[in-house]
Amino acid sequence: MTALPEFLKGNEALAYGALRAGLTAFYGYPITPSSEIPETLAAKVGRPEFPRFRVFLQAASELEAINLAIGTAATGARTMTATSGPGFSLKQEGISYAAAMELPLLIVNVNRAGPGLGNLGPEQSDYFQATRGGGHGGYRTIVLAPDSVPEMARLPALAFSLAFRYRTPVIVLTDAFLGQLKEDLPVPDVAPEEWDTSWAATGARGPVRHVLSSLHLELADQNRHSRHLAAKYAEIARTEQRSEDVATDDADVVLVAFGICARLARAAVGSMRARGLRVGLLRPITLAPFPRDRIDDLVLSGVRRFLVLELNHGQMVDDVALAAAGRAEVRGLTEVGGLLPTSAAIGAAVEAMAVSPTPLVAAEEVDA
């Protein structure tokens, strides 16, 4: 393979990462700030350096894009679509069907500010929609959150790996800032993984046929299928939590942040450590499953204060509080509308928290 360009926007890096992971087909509809993904891929279809990438189509709508993707995913091919908030809402119907039909599929949401049309600035306000299964019928998806351009390039391979291992849609939730940010991109060549696709609908062989349907008219059948999905989601929650720790060992306050906020938090940890404040960062890489086991570890090792930094009115803070289960103080620092919190605001919030009385709730009391 030829080397990738070495200075790229996040969106471009994600497109290259998907190609490196063996992408076969991309379907998308233009929407700012995600359009560099289809624009990058449109120029790569049929190119010899990406021999697996055979299908690119600009769809007539977000609905058409996700359903074209469903069709291609049903053949066992690696399929991706990308969008931003308003388009992500439109795709939810298809994601629900893909979850029910157990199709491996990669959906990218470059989160912009909302609700409604909002603006083109960064937000993380689609966190709930992404992590709770944004469509109808009680499914879950895996949600990955990069925090750098190199990680935008790396995560598609992990996303496809998880999508095929568990036969489920995987969402990469990034934001307008990371999508547009340009960084150096040293990405090593990796050979695409191969997965079992014997379930795919590519023609019946004798008595063996493949029916990919979400319809289970008999109540007992739907009950069985829903339980099967729930068991799969429980296994994913047990085994696929991913996160990164920065200086959490002796921290009095642990910041919890993903995506662009993790970068702000990382910088804040550095400057506050330099001033003698014992501050750390927990960065969820999987927003779903949420790395609640890591929060639990931190609580058990004595952390009593979490400050959740996010670009919405407070969404991930609920997951941190659920994981802390009353054993630690959990506060949020939020910003919305496309703005980012200032380093001064982050510093002030950390200092206010660091000098507050240690929460009296002990782990044993909660466990009892």
Next chain:
Amino acid sequence: MSAAVGYATKWGALPTLTGAPTHYCAGCEHGTLTRLLASAIEARQARERAVLVSSVGCSVLAHEYLNVDAVQAPHGRAPAVMAGIKRARPDLLVFGVQGDGDAVSIGLLELVNAANRGEPISIFLVNNAIYGMTGGQMAPTTPAGMVTTTTPNGRDVATTGRPFDATRLLLGLDGPAYLRRVFLPVAPTGSADVFNARGALDGEAAIRHAFEVQERGGFSFVEFVSTCWVNWKVSILESKRYAARVLAPLFPPGLYRDRFGVEAR
């Protein structure tokens, strides 16, 4: 819905039919179409490369009866799912059965854009002028004056629009290679209770031509004018007479486009 005799058992087994009893009502053309599809697939020896896309509506269980690989589509989205399969696997014979509500109302965007791009897929539209599965609501194809559960005084075209002619809409696009409309019900002959089954013969020929067009790289679309006596709230025989009297003039059967000349061969 009522239990019906399995077509495979009553009319002789075809390997492309599962033999499962269908949920289609007695007298419904969905059952006829299922049999015709199986026959046309076998005529092309295409069972092992056929992929059915099931839409939402009375066609939703087609994969229970057709013994081929199948993928289900959300309501109206079947043309997009078909195109996604075909683009990834051009070697497959990709087809779907859609109802009028599915294809012409909620899924019009997907139908029109797949047609305009000339996607090499075959779409079979069952136009029975009403929503069958949901219990008899007005469809885009409902004739003026027809009483449905949502037009209790008859369809008022002044406020709900005129019956939608999907075939002629697609004729306005350059993309489709094959457009045909078939009157599928048994047709009255003039003599009181004598009907002919010409529609089924036309229907099977149209399906075979549609598959031929797809495998030569073109978009094919066949609209089957059909009946729904249960939701029209008439007898089976009266539904056939109504279809001949009202629907056939509204949706004239015929060959609307045959770019590859497959019917001349």
